[in-house]
Amino acid sequence: MNTSNPETETAAAPSPESRPSNFLRDAVLEDLKTNKFGGRVQTRFPPEPNGYLHIGHAKAICLDFGLAAEFGGHTNLRFDDTNPEKEETEYVDSIMQDVKWLGFEWSGLFYASDYFDQLYAWAVQLIKAGKAYVDDLSADQIRKYRGTLTEPGKDSPFRNRSIEENLDLFERMRAGEFPDGARVLRAKIDMASPNFNLRDPVMYRILHADHHRTGSKWCIYPLYDFAHGQSDSIEKVTHSMCTLEFEDHRPLYNWFIKELGIFPSQQYEFDRLNLTYTLLSKRKLLQLVRDGRVNGWDDPRMPTLSGLRRRGYTPEAIRNFCGAVGVSKTTGSIELAMLEHFVREDLNKRAPRAMAVLRPLKVVIDNYPEIQTEEMEAVNNPEDPSAGTRKVPFSRVLYIEQDDFREIPPPKYFRLSPGREVRLRYGYFVTCKSVVKDAKGEVIEVHCTYDPATRGGNNPPDGRKVKSTIHWVSAAHAVDAEVRLYENLFTKEDPNHTEEGQDFTVNLNPNSLEVLACCKVEPSLASPAPGSRYQFERLGYFCVDHDSAPGKPVFNRTVALKDTWAKVEKKTEKNK
């Protein structure tokens, strides 16, 4: 992989005054003021390698890396790999790639599994202190003993084993003497606590499974609660930020740190990102991949970073979005339109323009010389003069968009129709004189005349104006292309909202992918580099897919341009 891709430039640390405040930043500021951590700010991004990163993780990444960078601190990438049954190196690799692509550099690369020996020693320490015990209850029995929301739990009959027996049993758990699920190690806290996390939480379970890094060395594995806080502590993380659902775990996080007497990292919680019309649950995303509802983790309809990348999103757009979204503790859902705004904003500045016709309609310019071809000069990016210009061939037979012609124009429709004159961008003014129809009465060919005084698409000397400019491709020079159009993967704002007994897959949008196989693009687009992005004039932003072959490009539509006409049309449709 080319890691020096210029696009993955590192995200700059934002200047403090340019940043809107939020409660996390305020907390850091306060800690700096009181010198709580000796002026240090250190964070970590702790994904479990059990799936691909998505836009929700991007928010966490921007926060973890952004906050540390702002105050001159460091951020580690740490894989929370305590569950060998769900974790794979494929995920580790993709996560590293995605973090880099987003534009962040980690200081240290760690794995919770790096700490298994230390964690084991700490477990022994707690046993010796009478703070942990081996429980022989089954998973089912443990659940029953745990109590309910209103009733306290009951002590396990094994809760008061001797330290020696606990030590012996735990050692034998590690040695592989017992089958999966036979025993667990539990913290001895309080079975009557109103917080379930403190009702003697399980610290270790027996799992005879190979781990992606430690292989068969272990057959007991620590649980999240007995690994995360200590991992933070080992790395001397000062501000450990996680999502709201871990709020109830904070007392336990602190309990282990206190009982072990280790570096006191502080946990903070913020609201996870929710986006309308999209699902941000690794479990459900995995289900879509496994069931073939999408074409892999990097399907351009997926909210994964790899999917968004393939769709044409830029790291900068995603970072800007994450910054704009803010951070708080209120549970809410961001409108997808906000994400789309930030790609448009970024791509408008940087994407070269090109002309492409998605649904071609043949246009013949009757008074244009049959054998003639002209090279028209087109601006590559009106937002960026340094992008220069290019030549686009013009000739007698062209393709225009079917949408850009109406035999009977509706009100406020300004494009081509019989008798009407429009501008061909960078071409000429043309006037529609007649049409040719097929047996079904569909218009298959439009005949026009052009005005030689409008070369380049310029207004003629007589001051004549035209209400519309349309794009086109010269038929003789056109390159065939495939274009993939995407819509929301789900039809409901909240894909999880379903009738009783149904699951989220009923909300899948059957029209989320439309493949246009016979598109016509200008010759400069014959063999574009995969991953490069263009604005197709008047249509939207498109990204070259890696399915492309030389001379046979494939484009993914990132997002359409804002379409005022579509709005007008919709409105008049409604008023009918």
Place this chain on the structure above:
RNA sequence: UGGGCCGUCGACUAAUGGUAGGUCAAGUGCCUUUGGAGCACUUUGUCUAGGUUCGAAUCCUAGCGGCCCAGCCA
């Protein structure tokens, strides 16, 4: 139902006892060789009820509403 957390324009988020502001969305106009982009303007908000205070989105009390927790997942 026990516990934890949270309620500010349609969405997200600021205001840290002293002018309710920003972004997105929506709407209007200007401009335009993209019905793009840009520019200008506009609409809409402090969950409710009491209280403290010269002054409350902010503090207090009580309601109401939402989210999370009963994995040997993270």
